Amino acid sequence: MASDLPLDAYDKKILRLLQAQGRITNQQLAEQIGLSSAACWRRVKALEESGTIKRFTALVDPNRVGQPLTTLVMVTLVRHHIDNTAEFERRILEYPEVLQCYATTGNADFVLRVVIEDMAAYDRFLNEKLFSLAGISQVSSNFALREIKNETAIPIR
Amino acid sequence: MASDLPLDAYDKKILRLLQAQGRITNQQLAEQIGLSSAACWRRVKALEESGTIKRFTALVDPNRVGQPLTTLVMVTLVRHHIDNTAEFERRILEYPEVLQCYATTGNADFVLRVVIEDMAAYDRFLNEKLFSLAGISQVSSNFALREIKNETAIPIR
DNA sequence: TCTGAAATCTCTCTAGC
DNA sequence: GCTAGAGAGATTTCAGA
Numbered sequence A, B: 001m002a003s004d005l006p007l008d009a010y011d012k013k014i015l016r017l018l019q020a021q022g023r024i025t026n027q028q029l030a031e032q033i034g035l036s037s038a039a040c041w042r043r044v045k046a047l048e049e050s051g052t053i054k055r056f057t058a059l060v061d062p063n064r065v066g067q068p069l070t071t072l073v074m075v076t077l078v079r080h081h082i083d084n085t086a087e088f089e090r091r092i093l094e095y096p097e098v099l100q101c102y103a104t105t106g107n108a109d110f111v112l113r114v115v116i117e118d119m120a121a122y123d124r125f126l127n128e129k130l131f132s133l134a135g136i137s138q139v140s141s142n143f144a145l146r147e148i149k150n151e152t153a154i155p156i157r
Numbered sequence C: 001t002c003t004g005a006a007a008t009c010t011c012t013c014t015a016g017c
Numbered sequence D: 001g002c003t004a005g006a007g008a009g010a011t012t013t014c015a016g017a
Helices: A009-020 A026-033 A037-049 A083-094 A119-130 B009-020 B026-033 B037-049 B083-094 B119-130
Strands: A053-060 A069-077 A098-104 A110-116 A136-150 B053-060 B069-077 B098-104 B110-116 B136-150
Touching (some): A009 A026, A009 A037, A009 B053, A026 A037, A037 A053, A053 B009, A069 A083, A069 B098, A083 A110, A083 B136, A110 A119, A136 B083, B009 B037, B026 B037, B037 B053, B069 B119, B083 B110, B110 B119
Antiparallel strands (some): A053 B053, A069 A110, A098 A110, A136 B098, B069 B110, B098 B110
């Protein structure tokens, strides 16, 4: 249905606006990009169906829902089992307090961002979840003193 | 209007559902939490006004908009000028390719997540932007080999 | 101060060109 | 791509717990 790629100028404007205001009405969106509302609506649907728009979401302030502690965790695995990596990743996906996880170059194998209530809860996370995984070699916890920026909008060029 | 805090069970359900489906209709939302559509609507507005919901957004797949490269950058500042930190943070906020930035404990002063087109663009980012900032002592670039998880939904307990 | 019902207003989404 | 319009949903008002 939705052809893959390439995005034209209208699509790019749509993506910029929907990243800034996810609940803008289709009519306002259409007006701002300079298309009829039907044409705009079809483009938004196509962008959703092609996966360019993964989904819509509400961004919640973690401080206001009792999860003020952010930690960046560097994890290194032991090199013995080839299954370690797959198993590690599978378990990480199940932990809701781990919002992000990347396999990276450099000293650590993985970098995680963990959002949680307080130090006691983080201690439980380490002992009951992270340290219980097979094949963990090193874990380094870097606590966020301050959030300078936390943006979800990808620059559309 | 919106009293600060504390969230009751309805608010928590609303936050969970809106994080999962940012564009769910108010009627469906009301039905799923067990309130009338008017009551549900008022609660969503209150959550927005209080800042508990920061905003709504579309989550875009960076691969589909030509920004497939993610880098986690550890930055250390020199200790001489007290203004270094404030100036660094101010500039970081202006760089759209830097999606996230945290001041952290540990070896690095800051951890950044940068999303960008390719290595050439990353090289330009380093030389034209990051290295041009005053007071930079060390920069370590860790490239994301794979994204295991990239979630925005804060667990609501 | 909270609710729900109902009236009204606006937008979505399909159809047709 | 555009316009039109029925139906669906959002938003306000009002009255009751």
